[in-house]
Amino acid sequence: VNDAATKHLFDNRYGTGQSTIDGVIRATDMLIAGKRVVVAGSGWCGKGVAARARGMGAKVIVTEVDAVRALEAAMDGLEVMTMKEAAKIGDLFITLTGDMHVIAKEHLQVMKNGAVICNSGHFDIEIDLKSLKKLAVKEEKNVRNFVDAYTLRGGRKIYLLGEGRLVNLAAAEGHPASVMDMSFATQALASEWAVKNQNTLTPKVYEVPSAVENWVAKLKLASMGIRIDSLTKDQEKYLSSWAHGT
Amino acid sequence: VNDAATKHLFDNRYGTGQSTIDGVIRATDMLIAGKRVVVAGSGWCGKGVAARARGMGAKVIVTEVDAVRALEAAMDGLEVMTMKEAAKIGDLFITLTGDMHVIAKEHLQVMKNGAVICNSGHFDIEIDLKSLKKLAVKEEKNVRNFVDAYTLRGGRKIYLLGEGRLVNLAAAEGHPASVMDMSFATQALASEWAVKNQNTLTPKVYEVPSAVENWVAKLKLASMGIRIDSLTKDQEKYLSSWAHGT
Amino acid sequence: VNDAATKHLFDNRYGTGQSTIDGVIRATDMLIAGKRVVVAGSGWCGKGVAARARGMGAKVIVTEVDAVRALEAAMDGLEVMTMKEAAKIGDLFITLTGDMHVIAKEHLQVMKNGAVICNSGHFDIEIDLKSLKKLAVKEEKNVRNFVDAYTLRGGRKIYLLGEGRLVNLAAAEGHPASVMDMSFATQALASEWAVKNQNTLTPKVYEVPSAVENWVAKLKLASMGIRIDSLTKDQEKYLSSWAHGT
Amino acid sequence: VNDAATKHLFDNRYGTGQSTIDGVIRATDMLIAGKRVVVAGSGWCGKGVAARARGMGAKVIVTEVDAVRALEAAMDGLEVMTMKEAAKIGDLFITLTGDMHVIAKEHLQVMKNGAVICNSGHFDIEIDLKSLKKLAVKEEKNVRNFVDAYTLRGGRKIYLLGEGRLVNLAAAEGHPASVMDMSFATQALASEWAVKNQNTLTPKVYEVPSAVENWVAKLKLASMGIRIDSLTKDQEKYLSSWAHGT
Numbered sequence: 001v002n003d004a005a006t007k008h009l010f011d012n013r014y015g016t017g018q019s020t021i022d023g024v025i026r027a028t029d030m031l032i033a034g035k036r037v038v039v040a041g042s043g044w045c046g047k048g049v050a051a052r053a054r055g056m057g058a059k060v061i062v063t064e065v066d067a068v069r070a071l072e073a074a075m076d077g078l079e080v081m082t083m084k085e086a087a088k089i090g091d092l093f094i095t096l097t098g099d100m101h102v103i104a105k106e107h108l109q110v111m112k113n114g115a116v117i118c119n120s121g122h123f124d125i126e127i128d129l130k131s132l133k134k135l136a137v138k139e140e141k142n143v144r145n146f147v148d149a150y151t152l153r154g155g156r157k158i159y160l161l162g163e164g165r166l167v168n169l170a171a172a173e174g175h176p177a178s179v180m181d182m183s184f185a186t187q188a189l190a191s192e193w194a195v196k197n198q199n200t201l202t203p204k205v206y207e208v209p210s211a212v213e214n215w216v217a218k219l220k221l222a223s224m225g226i227r228i229d230s231l232t233k234d235q236e237k238y239l240s241s242w243a244h245g246t
Numbered sequence: 247v248n249d250a251a252t253k254h255l256f257d258n259r260y261g262t263g264q265s266t267i268d269g270v271i272r273a274t275d276m277l278i279a280g281k282r283v284v285v286a287g288s289g290w291c292g293k294g295v296a297a298r299a300r301g302m303g304a305k306v307i308v309t310e311v312d313a314v315r316a317l318e319a320a321m322d323g324l325e326v327m328t329m330k331e332a333a334k335i336g337d338l339f340i341t342l343t344g345d346m347h348v349i350a351k352e353h354l355q356v357m358k359n360g361a362v363i364c365n366s367g368h369f370d371i372e373i374d375l376k377s378l379k380k381l382a383v384k385e386e387k388n389v390r391n392f393v394d395a396y397t398l399r400g401g402r403k404i405y406l407l408g409e410g411r412l413v414n415l416a417a418a419e420g421h422p423a424s425v426m427d428m429s430f431a432t433q434a435l436a437s438e439w440a441v442k443n444q445n446t447l448t449p450k451v452y453e454v455p456s457a458v459e460n461w462v463a464k465l466k467l468a469s470m471g472i473r474i475d476s477l478t479k480d481q482e483k484y485l486s487s488w489a490h491g492t
Numbered sequence: 493v494n495d496a497a498t499k500h501l502f503d504n505r506y507g508t509g510q511s512t513i514d515g516v517i518r519a520t521d522m523l524i525a526g527k528r529v530v531v532a533g534s535g536w537c538g539k540g541v542a543a544r545a546r547g548m549g550a551k552v553i554v555t556e557v558d559a560v561r562a563l564e565a566a567m568d569g570l571e572v573m574t575m576k577e578a579a580k581i582g583d584l585f586i587t588l589t590g591d592m593h594v595i596a597k598e599h600l601q602v603m604k605n606g607a608v609i610c611n612s613g614h615f616d617i618e619i620d621l622k623s624l625k626k627l628a629v630k631e632e633k634n635v636r637n638f639v640d641a642y643t644l645r646g647g648r649k650i651y652l653l654g655e656g657r658l659v660n661l662a663a664a665e666g667h668p669a670s671v672m673d674m675s676f677a678t679q680a681l682a683s684e685w686a687v688k689n690q691n692t693l694t695p696k697v698y699e700v701p702s703a704v705e706n707w708v709a710k711l712k713l714a715s716m717g718i719r720i721d722s723l724t725k726d727q728e729k730y731l732s733s734w735a736h737g738t
Numbered sequence: 739v740n741d742a743a744t745k746h747l748f749d750n751r752y753g754t755g756q757s758t759i760d761g762v763i764r765a766t767d768m769l770i771a772g773k774r775v776v777v778a779g780s781g782w783c784g785k786g787v788a789a790r791a792r793g794m795g796a797k798v799i800v801t802e803v804d805a806v807r808a809l810e811a812a813m814d815g816l817e818v819m820t821m822k823e824a825a826k827i828g829d830l831f832i833t834l835t836g837d838m839h840v841i842a843k844e845h846l847q848v849m850k851n852g853a854v855i856c857n858s859g860h861f862d863i864e865i866d867l868k869s870l871k872k873l874a875v876k877e878e879k880n881v882r883n884f885v886d887a888y889t890l891r892g893g894r895k896i897y898l899l900g901e902g903r904l905v906n907l908a909a910a911e912g913h914p915a916s917v918m919d920m921s922f923a924t925q926a927l928a929s930e931w932a933v934k935n936q937n938t939l940t941p942k943v944y945e946v947p948s949a950v951e952n953w954v955a956k957l958k959l960a961s962m963g964i965r966i967d968s969l970t971k972d973q974e975k976y977l978s979s980w981a982h983g984t
Contacts, residue, residue, distance in 0.1 A: 034470060056298060065720065075795055077772070173275050214560060226573065259813075260813050303569045313952050473820050481837045
């Protein structure tokens, strides 16, 4: 169910986008406008966070390992560079890659004094916390709620939010209610569909059927007071003849 | 000092922009993306809130009494209409006009069920609270923190945030620290300037001298690691000859 | 090859986005800022045009038949409605659906005086030109280059660009050179791949192998002076162990 | 009349914004998305060009000599730096400062191969053309319409658009018609006002009276089908009492 388009698009992109920025602001009370915000990972979650950070006036920098995604970010007007380059200039770092140690020792070593680091992706493994602790000559817990300060040799301070756990769950309220509705609806309907089709389903992982997705999206549009077009018979015929090459 | 450009631009526009959206999200946990957000007033504060709401994915509607400001908002791609039209379709209303009863009885009467109203402008007078209370058949205080629910005849509910007081002070932390720094700096420097020039100043209201403003802006830029150009001698000469018509 | 991600993302989205707006401006010299621009279809091309129209200051309205795409547009802060509703308020209409008669008789009948209609999607079939000609009491060809004026009963004028053919080819120069490079590169490399693998390929339609796509994207990034991260061995191992459920 | 708000806001910001980008695209057919566009000057014209370049997907860099304007650009999420830094990384340079030699010899010397330079500000003096010619070992006129190529020692090419004259007049059609309407209206009405008040006017430069501006803006709004609010009597009274400190 995590692969459903409604989940990807709405839960991850819009929900995570808003709640991550919300979590950062609650934890730090920092002004996002004018800051260099480094977003590690440009999947749906990363795209959502990048869009919202930009919408709050940040200069967004994207780091990626996938060339197609990196190019997409660049063509959307975002800065794209390696984490090693970004580490030196970022004010706020948010990881959303699903991988480990995206912020590693070599990055922590070159960060500016006052840099804020947090994770909104995957457990607490995206930031190399062990290295952070080793590099630190002083560790102050909860200088604000959800904010720990690490003083490195030389005096630079790095602020870690929510102990590296998901910042939108730690410092904010997680996904907004109106987004969760959609995820739950998709899950409920997908389960119903699976039960109804249990005799014909062999035991493997199924994608959420697009009919279910479509239905959830229609319900959501209706709840927003939005009506959309339907294909006329002629249009359906045209599309289908074209698809079939006649 | 409230008229200083640094105050207008930075405190009002960027500070109020972020903190107002922050206040709304903390109070309601609503997803801003896809919502119709009605921003009453398009001064610096209103412009800031409109920009941030849009940056969070809202469809922003602006109401204004000043034609030049209204036209500017329209040319920036925002919807502009009367509050009477906006009242019927808005999901979230934020007033920042400095005037009274911008959301009046006639507007409350036509709002959708679930509409959220709040103020980020001026005391608690921008929303006609007396009319709201008179229209309500039921009043529930604190259905969430900072949220009161008013049920109107027919069953529609309207949610009032922070009792109509400044939502960024009520439900959030007011202006982010990094913006306040600038306002305080401007005030401090302006006071210093006034003291130094007290023998030559007659008792009236002075604008913050632009040299002070410029200096504060330069300090802020420096703190952001940003260097800017200076005029060369030739450029200064050219500008000045041109200004003098020679 | 038309389904390659690099083609979709870059040729369609960025190329069509810019060249369509370019075509409209060259043909009409209209100011886009403040106009209601109706974009029919929210596939890659439609998304690209919507983003660029918005970037020029338009109030963008999206029409769609697919509920998930419609919801995505709404959550991105765009207006979404039926063409019947949009027809009454649009200043400029651009079709990019790949289907026929997206602007049909019933829509032409309710358009405002001065409405501009054009197509950037698929042949000249997206606008119902026969109905337009039947509705017109007067037809003026080339009132400007690439602009025909149709006067309807009652005196309203509708302006058709490029005779309903692709406006970015008719009135502008088609895709910018720097985008076409990428499409051509993808095609060339895909052909090379097909030739190299001809002994193992059975005759059917193949998707462009993602290795080719990735390579094209990397070349493009390099040409833009952009370097990106690579996975470390530990990161690869982590991802792969996680993917395999161990 | 050049100082009227309607002129500043609409002619300069929206007109110049669109027509400058339009001129560049017509002259070069370059894809703006993903490019580093350096905008020299952040007055109304520069703000307009920066907004539109960003709207087309560019990474915008602003250069300024005024600290308050520079800070405003930075807080809006744009890169701000000196021209010396920008010169090394820009793909496209647009000057709109009203001053001379904003792109000077030292900048031309460090530009990348393929850099495009143009002016949309003030005569042909903003780019130091003499230095460009001296630095060039080869000069090719009209490699495309309105594009001259200068090959510097070492083989780098710099492309100059419209011979350094206003690129929106050279390569495009100048301001879109719908913007010029407003400027002409303001001028006509201001002249009328001057004639009517000629007995009471002493001979000096007058600002366009704000009543005239307001009226032009209202006419424009009406032509766009937009209605706005008016102050109620109570609101007027409140504002005026507040202004008067009672």
